[in-house]
Each structure stands twice: as C-alpha cells, then as structure tokens.
Amino acid sequence: MVNQLFPLTVRGATTRHRGKTLVGPIDLDLDGQGTCVVLGPNGAGKTTLLRLLHGIARLNEGAITWACDQHAAQTSQAFVFQRPVMLRRSVLENLIYPLRIRGVSRSEARDRAERWAKRAGLGSMLDRPATFLSGGEQQKLALTRALIMDPQLVFLDEPSASLDGRATREIENILADTQKTGTRLILSTHDMGQARRLADQVIFMLGGRVHETGPAAPFFENPQTLEANAFLNGDIVE
Amino acid sequence: MTCPSLAVSVHAGQAISRAADQRVNLTLADRPRQQGRDRLGNPVECTGSALRNLPVFAGDKEEGRRLDDLWQGLMQAIWLVVTLDADLVEISLRSLQVTLSALAFACLVAMPLAALLTVRRFRLRRSVIAVMNALMGLPPVVVGLVVYVLLSRSGPLGALGLLFTPWAMIIAQMIVIIPLIASISHQSLRDLWFEYHDLLISMNVTRWQKITTLLWDARRALLTAALAGFGRGIGEVGAIMIVGGNIDHATRVLTSAIALETGKGDFALALALGFILIALAIAVNLVIHWLGRTEREGRW
Ligand SMILES: Nc1ncnc2c1ncn2[C@@H]1O[C@H](COP(=O)(O)OP(=O)(O)O)[C@@H](O)[C@H]1O
Numbered sequence: 001m002v003n004q005l006f007p008l009t010v011r012g013a014t015t016r017h018r019g020k021t022l023v024g025p026i027d028l029d030l031d032g033q034g035t036c037v038v039l040g041p042n043g044a045g046k047t048t049l050l051r052l053l054h055g056i057a058r059l060n061e062g063a064i065t066w067a068c069d070q071h072a073a074q075t076s077q078a079f080v081f082q083r084p085v086m087l088r089r090s091v092l093e094n095l096i097y098p099l100r101i102r103g104v105s106r107s108e109a110r111d112r113a114e115r116w117a118k119r120a121g122l123g124s125m126l127d128r129p130a131t132f133l134s135g136g137e138q139q140k141l142a143l144t145r146a147l148i149m150d151p152q153l154v155f156l157d158e159p160s161a162s163l164d165g166r167a168t169r170e171i172e173n174i175l176a177d178t179q180k181t182g183t184r185l186i187l188s189t190h191d192m193g194q195a196r197r198l199a200d201q202v203i204f205m206l207g208g209r210v211h212e213t214g215p216a217a218p219f220f221e222n223p224q225t226l227e228a229n230a231f232l233n234g235d236i237v238e
Numbered sequence: 239m240t241c242p243s244l245a246v247s248v249h250a251g252q253a254i255s256r257a258a259d260q261r262v263n264l265t266l267a268d269r270p271r272q273q274g275r276d277r278l279g280n281p282v283e284c285t286g287s288a289l290r291n292l293p294v295f296a297g298d299k300e301e302g303r304r305l306d307d308l309w310q311g312l313m314q315a316i317w318l319v320v321t322l323d324a325d326l327v328e329i330s331l332r333s334l335q336v337t338l339s340a341l342a343f344a345c346l347v348a349m350p351l352a353a354l355l356t357v358r359r360f361r362l363r364r365s366v367i368a369v370m371n372a373l374m375g376l377p378p379v380v381v382g383l384v385v386y387v388l389l390s391r392s393g394p395l396g397a398l399g400l401l402f403t404p405w406a407m408i409i410a411q412m413i414v415i416i417p418l419i420a421s422i423s424h425q426s427l428r429d430l431w432f433e434y435h436d437l438l439i440s441m442n443v444t445r446w447q448k449i450t451t452l453l454w455d456a457r458r459a460l461l462t463a464a465l466a467g468f469g470r471g472i473g474e475v476g477a478i479m480i481v482g483g484n485i486d487h488a489t490r491v492l493t494s495a496i497a498l499e500t501g502k503g504d505f506a507l508a509l510a511l512g513f514i515l516i517a518l519a520i521a522v523n524l525v526i527h528w529l530g531r532t533e534r535e536g537r538w
C-alpha cells in the first residue's frame with residue numbers, strides 16, 4: 001500500500017484555548033516509514049498535538065499540509081483515544097458502525113466486523129455491550145474499530161496507559177501487524193519501554209513545543225538536549 | 239366534614255353540563271334517560287350513561303364522609319372494571335388514543351429537535367434551550383385557549399373544522415408535552431454527545447448521522463422522556479377540556495369525565511375514574527418498559 005498522506009508538513013501550527021497557548025508554534029516534517037512516537041512528560045501537549053494533526057483540535061495559526069487533499073487526508077485517518085470511547089452498543093455493532101457510516105452494506109459490514117473481531121481476540125464477546133468490557137478489551141475494540149476502515153494513518157493517544165502487561169502486549173502485537181500492512185502510526189506514550197519497542201521516529205515534546213525530533217535509535221542512544229536526556233533517565237522534567 | 243347537599247349539586251351540575259352541551263349543539267337530551275341513584279338512594283334523573291347506574295356499596299348510611307367517598311370510589315372503580323362498563327371502556331380508550339397520538343407526534347417533533355440542538359452550534363442555541371425549558375411549565379389552560387382561538391370557526395384554522403374533535407385535543411396535548419419531551423431528551427442527548435463528540439468528529443460523521451446515532455444510542459433515556467410526556471398528557475385536563483368540549487361519545491376522556499362528575503358532586507364516581515386513570519397510566523408505563531426491555535442488548 002502506497003501511503004498518500006506523507007510527507008506531512010507542519011508550519012507554525014498553534015492551538016489556543018481562551019487566549020492561552022496549549023501547543024505551538026510547531027514545525028515538523030514527517031516522512032519515511034514506520035511508527036512515530038510522541039514522548040514527553042504529562043501536560044507537555046502530546047494529546048493536543050495528536051488532536052491538532054488529526055484535525056479535531058482547532059488550528060488557530062499556521063498550517064498542516066498533507067501530501068493529498070484535505071478531504072482524502074481526513075477520511076484516511078483514525079484516532080484511538082486515551083480513554084476509549086465505546087458506543088453504547090454491542091461489540092459487533094461498534095465494529096459495524098464505522099463501516100455503515102461509509103455506506104458499506106449491512107451484510108458485508110457484518111462479515112468484516114466478525115473477521116476483524118476474531119483477529120483481535122474479541123470473537124467470543126460479539127454480542128456483549130461494549131461498555132461492559134474490561135479496560136484492555138475496550139482498548140482492543142477501539143483499536144480494531146479504528147483499523148477496520150483500513151486507514152493509512154492511525155493516531156493512538158497513550159494506547160496502553162491504564163493496561164496491564166498482557167493487554168499491552170496484545171495491543172502492541174496488533175500494532176506490529178498493522179505496521180506490516182503499510183499503515184503509519186503516530187502514538188503518544190510515556191511508557192519508555194513501549195517507545196523503544198515501537199518507535200522508528202521520535203518527537204519529544206516539552207511545554208507545548210517540539211523539543212527534539214529525529215530517528216529513534218540515535219535519540220535513545222544519544223539525545224541532543226539536556227531535557228530529553230533527563231527524561232530518558234527517568235528524571236523529572238518540567 | 240360534611241359535603242353540600244348532594245341532590246342540589248347534582249342538578250346544578252347537570253344544568254351546567256347540559257348548557258355546555260347545547261353550546262356545541264350536541265344535546266345529551268336526545269339520549270335515553272335512565273334512573274340512577276345517588277349515594278343516599280334517592281332516584282336521580284340523569285343522562286343515559288351507564289356510568290350512572292352504579293351499585294351503591296356498603297357504607298351509605300353516613301352521608302358526606304370523604305373517607306367513605308374514597309371507599310365508594312375504589313369499589314365502584316373495581317365494579318366498573320370488572321363489568322367492563324361500556325362507557326368506561328369508551329372514554330378510557332379515547333384517553334389512550336388521544337394521548338398516545340399526541341405523544342407520537344410530539345416525539346417526532348421533540349426528539350429530532352433536541353438532537354439538532356445538541357449537535358448544532360448556532361448563536362441563539364442557548365436562548366432556544368432556555369425558552370424550551372421554560373415552556374415545560376406552560377399552563378395547559380392557556381395552550382387550550384390559544385388552540386381554541388386558532389381552531390374556532392372564525393380562526394385562522396377554522397376551515398379545518400377540528401374544534402371539539404379528538405384532533406383538536408391531540409394538537410393541544412402535543413403542544414403541552416413537546417417542551418417537556420424536548421427538554422428531557424436534550425439533557426440525555428447532551429450527556430451522550432459529550433461522550434461521543436470526539437469519536438464522531440474523528441470519523442467524519444455527517445450531521446444527519448450524528449443525530450441518528452445519538453437518537454438511537456440514547457433510546458432508553460428517550461423512552462423515559464416519552465413516558466414523562468405520556469404522564470403529563472394522560473393526566474392533563476385544562477387544554478383538552480377547552481378544545482374538546484367534553485362531549486359524551488365524542489370528546490369525553492377520563493380526565494374531563496372526572497372534572498364533570500366532580501362538578502356534579504359525584505365524588506365517588508369521579509374517584510373511581512381517577513383510580514382507573516392512575517391504573518391505566520401505570521399499566522402503559524409497565525408495558526412500554528417491558529417492550530423496551532425485550533431487546534437482548536442488556537442495560538446501558
Ligand atoms: N480543552 C482544554 N482546555 C484547557 N486546557 C487544555 C485543554 N486540553 C489540554 N489543555 C492543556 O494543554 C496542555 C497540554 O495538554 P495535553 O495535550 O493533554 O498534554 P499531555 O497529553 O502531553 O499530557 C496542558 O497544560 C493541559 O492542561
């Protein structure tokens with residue numbers, strides 16, 4: 001699959017809320033392959049950056065330019081929220097929903113939903129109300145619901161923030177499979193282990209700005225800034 | 239406590255009701271007259287409603303005890319139900335027909351309106367919501383008056399000839415319950431929208447899809463809103479009395495019959511109808527809840 005979205009160019013992008021700058025100005029160029037991990041302490045603006053790129057946070061200033069036109073870009077991305085949003089429907093209906101929204105016929109949507117559910121290990125709970133699932137199952141469902149549309153890019157906001165080790169590994173396995181199909185991932189995390197396992201590229205955020213960015217291996221080996229170094233060492237960074 | 243002389247109040251009440259019936263050119267005098275008995279056993283001439291031919295149950299020795307009225311009312315209610323009194327069945331069915339129709343139309347208007355107010359941001363949105371909430375307290379009598387003026391022969395909608403028909407009552411009740419249903423629906427839809435907002439925006443859902451998604455996923459809460467509307471409608475008397483005219487065999491419903499019997503001083507019968515009204519309201523609530531529960535999806 002050729003990814004039409006990249007390269008992504010961000011110039012001077014800024015989000016404000018009631019006059020206070022939450023994030024920005026951000027300058028960023030994303031290209032190449034693989035997964036981009038957004039790192040940074042709490043409140044650094046990781047969530048806001050992802051929302052801004054996805055187009056669900058207001059862009060007050062600057063420009064975010066995808067390689068394809070705006071509409072195509074918007075419809076080929078998906079977002080997995082830190083706290084999974086469950087539709088008050090069954091697991092199966094949660095998976096069918098995005099397909100139906102795009103006009104897929106009910107029977108085909110059902111087939112595809114069942115196939116994806118099985119692949120994600122949700123096959124035994126298709127008829128359960130989604131809100132009754134455990135945290136890990138909910139996150140898996142949210143991820144599967146995002147992937148079922150075959151997006152070219154998936155944003156994940158701290159996908160395993162409140163999950164235990166096993167659930168985290170299941171999520172990461174799904175993500176690894178997804179990467180192989182050519183889907184790009186941009187995910188935020190403050191789990192350093194996860195960052196090392198998944199990252200091809202790193203964006204280190206601090207105080208609403210991109211503090212340091214580059215390929216993952218050199219960043220983890222030899223960060224260029226003091227703050228990134230401190231963050232990697234587990235020190236408290238403000 | 240003693241109540242005023244029953245015989246006098248019964249006749250006065252009949253005079254009033256007859257006058258009212260003549261006003262709408264539908265005299266009850268045409269109907270066969272029957273001999274009824276009041277609680278003291280005095281023969282009372284009355285218009286031909288089987289509702290007047292009720293047996294008097296034990297407790298008629300002391301006149302005017304309200305507690306006794308309650309007892310009589312309960313027994314008469316049971317009697318009316320057990321014997322499936324034709325008039326009772328008729329006015330009960332009409333009550334249901336009017337209120338359920340008004341409810342259906344009101345839901346069709348109020349729920350999409352509530353959803354639209356939830357997902358659409360426009361300048362006067364807050365004001366519209368505030369007005370909608372305020373209209374929950376709309377006095378039914380005033381609604382009745384306005385609908386009366388609109389539907390009366392010389393009014394703008396007079397040509398439709400709806401005044402003193404069940405349709406007029408349906409329209410009036412609809413107006414009374416729309417703000418209530420819209421307000422309650424809006425509250426639950428707003429909570430759901432708060433939950434769904436980011437996801438639906440992220441999925442590039444159209445406005446229409448947002449509305450249908452919210453309405454479908456909030457259906458249980460909307461059922462509660464509808465039941466509240468039903469409760470207000472079935473017990474409402476001010477508006478339907480004015481636009482319906484309480485015409486026997488045409489627009490008489492449980493509440494207006496209660497008002498009439500109370501006016502005549504037949505508290506026991508009025509109470510009997512009241513008990514039946516309450517039982518009906520509870521029954522409809524149970525049935526609707528039961529219908530809502532038959533889905534397999536569990537609770538939300
Ligand atoms: N809707 C909002 N209103 C006001 N402030 C916000 C809002 N969203 C985020 N912020 C603020 O923006 C900053 C960045 O938040 P966030 O992007 O959630 O950080 P992170 O995800 O890195 O923890 C924080 O200071 C947070 O308080």
Ligand SMILES: [Mg+2]
Nearest residue numbers: 046047082157
């Ligand atoms: Mg965050």
